Amino acid sequence: MNFPAYAPDPETTTRYLFFTGKGGVGKTSLACAVALRLADSGRRVLLVSTDPASNLDEVLGAKLAGTRTPVPGCTGLDALNINPEEAAHAYRERVIGPMRGILPEAALHSIEEQLSGSCTVEIAAFDEFTALIGDPETTRAYDHVVFDTAPTGHTLRLMSLAKAWDQFLETNTSGTSCLGPLAGLEKQKGIYEATVRTLADPTRTTLDLVRRPQASALREAERTFIELRQLGVANQKLVVNGVFDATNPGDELAGATQRRGVEALRGARSFLQTLPVAQVQLRAVNILGLDGLRELLSGDASDTAEEVEEVT
Numbered sequence: 001m002n003f004p005a006y007a008p009d010p011e012t013t014t015r016y017l018f019f020t021g022k023g024g025v026g027k028t029s030l031a032c033a034v035a036l037r038l039a040d041s042g043r044r045v046l047l048v049s050t051d052p053a054s055n056l057d058e059v060l061g062a063k064l065a066g067t068r069t070p071v072p073g074c075t076g077l078d079a080l081n082i083n084p085e086e087a088a089h090a091y092r093e094r095v096i097g098p099m100r101g102i103l104p105e106a107a108l109h110s111i112e113e114q115l116s117g118s119c120t121v122e123i124a125a126f127d128e129f130t131a132l133i134g135d136p137e138t139t140r141a142y143d144h145v146v147f148d149t150a151p152t153g154h155t156l157r158l159m160s161l162a163k164a165w166d167q168f169l170e171t172n173t174s175g176t177s178c179l180g181p182l183a184g185l186e187k188q189k190g191i192y193e194a195t196v197r198t199l200a201d202p203t204r205t206t207l208d209l210v211r212r213p214q215a216s217a218l219r220e221a222e223r224t225f226i227e228l229r230q231l232g233v234a235n236q237k238l239v240v241n242g243v244f245d246a247t248n249p250g251d252e253l254a255g256a257t258q259r260r261g262v263e264a265l266r267g268a269r270s271f272l273q274t275l276p277v278a279q280v281q282l283r284a285v286n287i288l289g290l291d292g293l294r295e296l297l298s299g300d301a302s303d304t305a306e307e308v309e310e311v312t
Contacts, residue, residue: 006239006278007297008034010041014206014235016133016198018147020224021210025217026241029287030210030280031148032059033296039077040294043143047071047079050129051150054081061289073290078142082128091124127191134194160231202235210239213261218268225275238272240265240279 008017019031028049035047046068049056056079057064062071066086068078096111103111131138132145139145198204209224211217225236244261246254265272285295 003240003277003279006030006280008037010038010043013038013144014202014204015143016145016147016205018149018205018207019210019239020149020207022217022220025210025212026280026287027208027210028055028059028148029293029296030208030239030241031146032056033287033293035077035079035144035146036074036290036293037297038144038146039074042076044076044141045078045144045146046132046139046142047077047146047148048129048132049079049081049148050125051148052083053150054148056081056148059288059293071290082125087124087128091127130191130195133198134191196232200232200234205233205235207233207236208239209236210241212242213240213244213264215264215267218264218271222268222271225271237276237278240277242282243279244282 013034017031017034019027019034021027028051032047035045039045047056047060060071060079062069062079064079064081066081066083068080071077071079092112096108099108099111207228209221211221221238225238228236244254244257246258248254280296283296285292287293287296
């Protein structure tokens with residue numbers, strides 16, 4: 001079984017590109033490297049982290065915030081972190097601010113308490129996420145929006161919320177929600193509907209499942225693949241990151257490491273035949289800063305059919 005090297009083509013890459021996987025698999029590095037490559041090709045790119053524990057700052061070597069910030073050293077690349085607590089605070093202030101000086105303090109305090117729960121935090125952050133996908137005006141200036149998502153479970157939750165809230169606003173008859181009266185959520189309803197359509201559209205959205213060549217990681221990737229398809233996200237690719245090829249036949253550790261990777265891929269053969277697969281070689285450089293990120297995919301771009309030995 002031959003896997004092409006992972007080399008996203010600016011001409012064929014969809015507008016929305018998601019990277020997901022468990023912590024430590026290299027999804028943030030790959031998301032940053034791809035965003036950088038697209039920007040270096042002349043595209044305008046927005047790189048977004050939905051991970052509350054984001055380390056985009058460290059990987060890019062740039063100070064980021066909850067607003068779009070140009071990445072020094074790369075023309076055309078902006079980045080931002082979606083901070084759930086900040087999003088919730090901004091939402092509460094949008095709701096309560098216009099009422100200050102009108103309602104009694106006791107009433108304002110009661111509203112604040114109602115909007116202080118985890119539901120508000122989650123949905124406020126979710127609203128920022130969906131605005132980047134479902135509201136065309138929000139990202140009109142960009143050719144691509146690249147998402148570095150939180151670990152897999154959080155990502156599944158984030159994407160399932162789009163469909164769940166779309167359905168809730170369609171069927172709810174109580175007139176209220178944890179975000180307030182439904183009458184004030186018509187704009188969000190349209191954005192949620194557009195988000196669901198966009199996530200399901202293979203011409204606009206691609207989701208890259210980033211995994212190491214390990215048996216447990218590949219089994220987890222298959223489960224995620226199935227769950228995402230059930231949510232309507234059909235355009236998925238598996239990116240096997242950190243593929244190791246031993247160059248010294250006498251090095252037992254290196255040989256054993258390569259064999260474990262080969263055996264893991266062989267064991268996942270039936271799953272690997274169900275979706276596109278690409279690979280990224282393990283690099284000896286430290287993947288931090290723009291130079292390291294450019295090195296991550298260098299060379300892979302020209303290796304269009306690098307073979308993983310003995311998988312078949």
